[in-house]
Amino acid sequence: MSAQKNPTVAVSAPGKVLLAGGYLVLDRQHTGLVFGLSARINVIAGEIHTSEGVQLNEIIVDSPQFEGAQWRYGYHRAPEGGGIQVVQLQVGEELNKNPFVETTLSYVLSYVDHLYATRGSSSSSSSWLKPARLIILADNDYYSTPGDKQTAPNARFANFGVPLASANKTGLGSSAALVTALTASLLAHYLPKEMYALSSEGGPDDDNVVNAMFHQLMIKRGWHNLPEAARRQMDAYPPQKKWTLLHQDSKEILHNLAQAAHCAAQGKVGSGFDVAAAVFGSCLYRRFSPSVLDALPEPGTPAFASDLGRVVDGTAWDVEVSKKVDMPQGLALRMCDVDCGSQTVGMVKKVLAWREQEAQVAGDIWGELQAYNDGLASVLNENRTEDLTMSLEMIRGKIREMSGLSGVPIEPESQTKLLDALTELDGVFGGVVPGAGGFDALALLMRDDEETKTRVMGCLAEWSKEKDEKVKLMDVRGEMEGVRMEELDIYKGWL
Numbered sequence: 479m480s481a482q483k484n485p486t487v488a489v490s491a492p493g494k495v496l497l498a499g500g501y502l503v504l505d506r507q508h509t510g511l512v513f514g515l516s517a518r519i520n521v522i523a524g525e526i527h528t529s530e531g532v533q534l535n536e537i538i539v540d541s542p543q544f545e546g547a548q549w550r551y552g553y554h555r556a557p558e559g560g561g562i563q564v565v566q567l568q569v570g571e572e573l574n575k576n577p578f579v580e581t582t583l584s585y586v587l588s589y590v591d592h593l594y595a596t597r598g599s600s601s602s603s604s605s606w607l608k609p610a611r612l613i614i615l616a617d618n619d620y621y622s623t624p625g626d627k628q629t630a631p632n633a634r635f636a637n638f639g640v641p642l643a644s645a646n647k648t649g650l651g652s653s654a655a656l657v658t659a660l661t662a663s664l665l666a667h668y669l670p671k672e673m674y675a676l677s678s679e680g681g682p683d684d685d686n687v688v689n690a691m692f693h694q695l696m697i698k699r700g701w702h703n704l705p706e707a708a709r710r711q712m713d714a715y716p717p718q719k720k721w722t723l724l725h726q727d728s729k730e731i732l733h734n735l736a737q738a739a740h741c742a743a744q745g746k747v748g749s750g751f752d753v754a755a756a757v758f759g760s761c762l763y764r765r766f767s768p769s770v771l772d773a774l775p776e777p778g779t780p781a782f783a784s785d786l787g788r789v790v791d792g793t794a795w796d797v798e799v800s801k802k803v804d805m806p807q808g809l810a811l812r813m814c815d816v817d818c819g820s821q822t823v824g825m826v827k828k829v830l831a832w833r834e835q836e837a838q839v840a841g842d843i844w845g846e847l848q849a850y851n852d853g854l855a856s857v858l859n860e861n862r863t864e865d866l867t868m869s870l871e872m873i874r875g876k877i878r879e880m881s882g883l884s885g886v887p888i889e890p891e892s893q894t895k896l897l898d899a900l901t902e903l904d905g906v907f908g909g910v911v912p913g914a915g916g917f918d919a920l921a922l923l924m925r926d927d928e929e930t931k932t933r934v935m936g937c938l939a940e941w942s943k944e945k946d947e948k949v950k951l952m953d954v955r956g957e958m959e960g961v962r963m964e965e966l967d968i969y970k971g972w973l
């Protein structure tokens with residue numbers, strides 16, 4: 479296995495919008511209605527080819543749409559099972575850090591090292607880690623950098639012409655999509671199909687290999703303890719069905735590993751709905767208990783690799799992802815970017831502090847809002863467009879009550895007026911302030927046709943002129959699919 483060439487793979491993961499369940503989703507008692515978005519972050523992972531005799535022990539990460547966006551890392555195996563530590567190498571005069579990239583590399587490489595050590599052959603376990611080059615390409619809607627700086631702004635991937643730190647984020651969840659796509663691309667690059675089933679199709683040609691992999695999965699899930707008849711039935715599944723179950727397990731591993739890396743890079747444990755959307759796409763999401771990640775030591779410290787392996791492969795993950803989420807035919811979820819300069823710092827902290835103080839009142843609102851959010855999920859699932867406007871209005875009413883009582887501008891007055899004006903338009907069913915709310919974004923549910931789009935754009939243009947703030951309809955729309963492998967030819971000119 480050691481002489482094997484690691485394949486060049488490309489993976490993309492979608493951005494997110496939390497249509498309903500902001501704040502509630504932080505609590506396992508409640509759920510969030512999350513949509514994946516058509517804006518994706520792509521990562522292409524390939525080997526580095528050096529001239530004969532030249533040895534380069536580096537992982538190079540490029541984000542070529544931005545200026546100076548290259549990060550180079552050396553790596554080594556830390557003593558006492560501390561996993562693979564990566565150390566950034568200085569390229570120019572300054573050390574330009576990217577904590578999401580660096581943390582993800584150390585987490586994923588340590589996880590892969592643990593897998594080879596426990597399941598690989600003795601030759602593969604020490605020699606699997608080879609130099610690699612990773613290229614990040616983000617769909618344009620993640621950033622609202624002025625068009626005059628961009629070269630080829632109409633290309634699928636624009637060249638933004640500025641450093642990443644000066645690009646204005648539009649709040650679509652770039653770090654979660656990046657961590658997920660990076661994690662998946664590294665797993666697919668370094669692990670053979672016999673150890674990791676990221677692709678939903680195919681699987682190894684040899685049925686015996688699939689059977690052996692499935693046997694491992696049965697042990698992991700405790701299915702081997704099922705009554706004899708049930709076990710036999712599973713053993714007799716056709717290879718394609720076994721592969722589908724292996725693929726689902728691989729997605730769960732990806733989710734767990736990406737959540738762990740994203741939390742570590744962020745330095746906090748949020749609800750994780752953004753990583754869940756990046757992996758699974760649109761879903762009803764119930765968060766994992768934060769205690770799942772409690773026992774993890776720092777990368778590089780003793781036993782990090784085996785502890786990470788135990789956490790990622792373990793059964794303590796109580797996250798629930800239900801795919802019973804749909805969009806009625808002919809409708810689209812669209813996003814508006816509001817460029818207003820108002821910042822709402824610390825909104826989550828303030829809302830939670832108020833909730834603690836006013837437990838009774840807040841508890842009632844949380845309960846009512848959950849019921850309205852569930853109502854919205856049913857309206858969408860059951861194609862009841864006639865109830866959609868009312869369902870969105872009820873949610874907004876409760877959110878305004880929350881805003882008023884907590885003193886936090888979750889749906890500020892300016893957004894109320896804009897949402898009301900948009901809801902009046904023919905073809906617009908309504909909208910919400912997504913996620914934590916505030917001044918900077920709106921999500922709309924509208925008919926997916928040119929006439930409606932023109933009316934919405936007209937209304938936003940008028941609003942922008944009147945209020946002297948820029949509001950625009952983004953190209954991005956809600957999409958069901960989560961992480962997926964991509965063909966390399968869509969990245970022509972960038973590789």
Ligand SMILES: Nc1ncnc2c1ncn2[C@@H]1O[C@H](COP(=O)(O)OP(=O)(O)O)[C@@H](O)[C@H]1O
Binds near residue numbers: 651653654
């Ligand atoms: N195209 C990209 N290339 C490299 N890193 C990126 C890219 N987009 C986002 N990131 C990483 O994600 C960080 C932004 O994450 P964060 O502030 O959590 O915003 P978001 O809400 O979009 O996730 C950046 O500082 C960078 O580390």
Ligand SMILES: C[C@@](O)(CCOP(=O)(O)OP(=O)(O)O)CC(=O)O
Binds near residue numbers: 501750826913
């Ligand atoms: C308050 C929240 O429930 C939702 C926040 O959603 P946003 O989409 O507003 O936030 P970012 O993660 O900053 O992009 C916090 C959480 O669930 O972690």
